[in-house]
Amino acid sequence: MEAQTNKSPKLNKNKKVIISTAIVLAIGVVGFTGYTLSVNSKVKSWENKIYPGVMVSNVDLSGKSKEEAEIILKNTFSNIIADKKLTVKASDQKLDISYNELKPEFDVKGTVEEAFKYGKSGNLYSKNSLINSKSKKNFDLKLKYDTEKIKEYEKQLTSKVNRQPKNATLSFNDGSINVVDGENGRKINEEQMDKLIKENINGKTTESIEIEVPVEEVAPKVDKSMLAKVNGKISSFSTSFAANSHPESRDVNLKIATGSINGTILLPGEEFSYNNTVGERTAERGFKNGKGYVGDKVEDVIGGGVCQVSTTLYRAIIGAGIKSTERHNHSMPASYSPVGLDATVVWGALDYKFKNTYDFPIYISGYISGKNVVFDVYGNKEGMGGKTYELVAEGVQKLEPNVTTVQDPNMPEGQQSYDKNPVAGYKVTSYLITKQDGNQINKEKIASDSYQVVNGVLRVGTKKPDPVPTPQTPAESNQQQQSNQQGGQSGQQQSGQQGQQQSGQPAQAVPPAPAQ
Known part of the structure; x- marks a missing residue:
């Protein structure tokens, strides 16, 4: 218990x-x-209201519905942006971008939507904390504008500021060679420019904003020090075009192509491309029609004749001991060059290229002298080591064409003409001869070339001449006159008789002249 x-x-x-x-x-x-x-x-x-402390471009929208906020912003900022401008500076140039030209339009709806959603993605207590907080949140009023117009402004500024660097070059005076120094260029950083402009085009109501975009200095590819080694001519070659059948148009093509190459500087290890340097041969660039090979025919083609320039350059360059990295012979022999020593080019297909294998730059001077295409190659004379070079063709094998004869009954007998001219083909090997102080020290095979045979077609006339009428004797002639007088007296009958006489008497045939 x-x-x-x-x-x-x-x-x-x-x-x-x-x-x-x-x-x-x-x-x-x-x-x-x-x-x-x-x-x-x-x-x-607060579910359908903008939270306390939320502003758009410093306009307080606390407690407002989306509809109320849109009305407030439209009333506050309508037409306020039209006179605003953005000044963009780059180096010593500047450009004013007028907002009015950008077709500006405030994105009131989008900005209000962003302000309305602020804070509403949290939980119940974080929302309550934000509602009770005295913090502020300011949104910039979004601005829509014509982005293509921005691109136009940017192009205007770059065209004013950008400047291509100038390479150092050579000047020639009474046999002496002088180096002319180059100049630095400048270039706007276009990516940074676009970013800065778009960041500063906004709905802020500041009347004007000034920004500066970065400009980069661009050094020339070739400066004075690079050309210091060039002290003399190391090779030269020329070809004649005096026998051109269409001199005016062909001469134009030769001048354009030669001028495009003139002044070319090739640094050690750099490769030259004929097509890239001369460019596409078009009428817009000034090229004319000239004779050129198309398959096994000679036809008028735009830029015809520029292969003479590439051939002349090839001979000058290889004469300086510089071999090709790409070179093609013609399909048929060229009038201005022996077989095996030519270089043909076709835009987009065949090119002539070579690489500077020396440890010094080479300078190419190209010009027209009279009726000659001339190329001079300059470099370091001491760097050649007393060597000279010559391109030769050996073992030339000629291939004779066949000629097919076609009889033509519509061509007078004795006349003939070629429907297709026969052209002989060739096989040949070219060699580069190296001489040291005048003595041959090396012989190097360069290429084995083939030129196609073109068989001819000869048209021969077989049409016989009209027969020559037999002359009448005086007695026969008098008898014929009497017969005519007795044939009738009326003018109409006489006229008819005369007509019969004229139509019945054949004209005397003239034998055709032989073909020239």
């Missing part, structure tokens, strides 16, 4: 603790629930 009496107070104490805890928890739950309901109610009241 005494043991049970001692245990009861302890149990009562535990019960009191449990009950007290339950009461506290109940009060906490009730309080938290009440707080949550209060917070939820407050957050819900």
Whole structure:
């Protein structure tokens, strides 16, 4: 009995603790629930409103609906941007971009949408915290504009600022060679320019903004020090075009092509391309029609004759000991070059290329002198080591064409003409002869070339001449006159008789002249 009496107070104490805890928890739950309901109610009241402290271009939109905010912004900023300008500076040039020309339009709807969504992606308590916060959030009013117009402005500025560097070059005076120093160029960093302009074209209501875009200095590819080694002529070659059948048009093509190459500087290790240097042969660039090979025929083609320039250059360059990296012979022999020593070019197909294998630059001078295409190659005379070079053709094998004869009954007998001119073909090997102080020290095979045979077609006339009438004797002639007089007296009858006489007497045939 005494043991049970001692245990009861302890149990009562535990019960009191449990009950007290339950009461506290109940009060906490009730309080938290009440707080949550209060917070939820407050957050819900801002559900369709822009949160406190949210502004657009410093205009307070706190508590406004999207519709109300759009009205406020439109009323505040309508026409406010029209007179604004952005000044862009680059080096010593500047350009004013007028907002009015950009067809500006505020993106009120898009900006309000962004302001409205601010803070609404968090949870209930973060939203409540933001609503109760006194912090500010300012959005720039978004601006739509004509981006193509921006590109036009950028092109205007780059055309004013950008300047190509000038390479150092050579001048020739009474046999002496002088180096003329080059000039640095400059170029706008177009990527940075575009980024800066677009970052500063915005809805801010500042009347004008000035920005400066970076301009980079561009050094010339060839400077004075690079040309210091060039001290004399190391090779020269020329070909004549005095016998051209169409001199006016062909001469124009030769001058354009030669002028395009004149002044070329090739640094050590650099490769020259004829097609890249001369460019496409088009009428827009001034090229004329001239004779050129098309398959196994000679036809008028735009730029005809430029192969004489490539051939002359080939001979001058290889005469300086510089071999080709690409070179092609003609399909048929060329009048201005022996077989095996020519170089043909075709835009987009066949090129003439070579690489400067010396440790000094070479300078190519090209010009027309009288009726000659001339190329002079300048370099370092000491660097040649007393060597000279000559291209020769050996083992020339001629291949005779066949000629097919076609009889033509419509061509007078004795006349003949070629429907297709026969052209002999050739096989030949070219060699580069190297001489040291005038003595041959090396002979190197350069190429084995083939020129196609073109068989001819000869048209021969077989048409016989008309027979020559037999002359009348005087007695026969008198008898014929009497017969005509007795044939009738009326003018009409006489006229008819005369007509019969004229139509019945054949004209005397003249034998055709032989073909020239």
